[in-house]
Amino acid sequence: MEDKKVKLLEEKVKDYKQFGFILLSLSIFLFIGLVIPAEHTVITTPSIFIIGIFIALVLAVVFHRLAMNTQKQIYEENNQS
Template identity: 40%
Template structure:
């Protein structure tokens, strides 16, 4: 039970960190820089969206573990 709770917390932390990183990448794609090419903007934007997708995966895993914990709590009562 404690192990599942720790996993859920870790997954939520991973998701938050990845979302934060994706925001920085996305903002970096809009900042004006000398020599910034369309390819670089595409890489930054695509990397941001990829990180958001991975964060959503971790968050969905955390939700699944939360449901499992809630189900085990109701069966133990």
């Protein structure tokens, strides 16, 4: 039973880290798209773009925190055994 719990927690850590990395990559991609000027297109509302970037960054930090807390649970679970 304990092995299943540890394995489930390890899978959660992996997922949280992947979500965080994807959101970080997305925010970098959006920022580069905002900074690089384009001759044809004019973004009329860059504030929505900036808000999206900050939301992606905040969610990346949240998922990183979740991964670290879950990793801590795994460490405590292994030390109790």
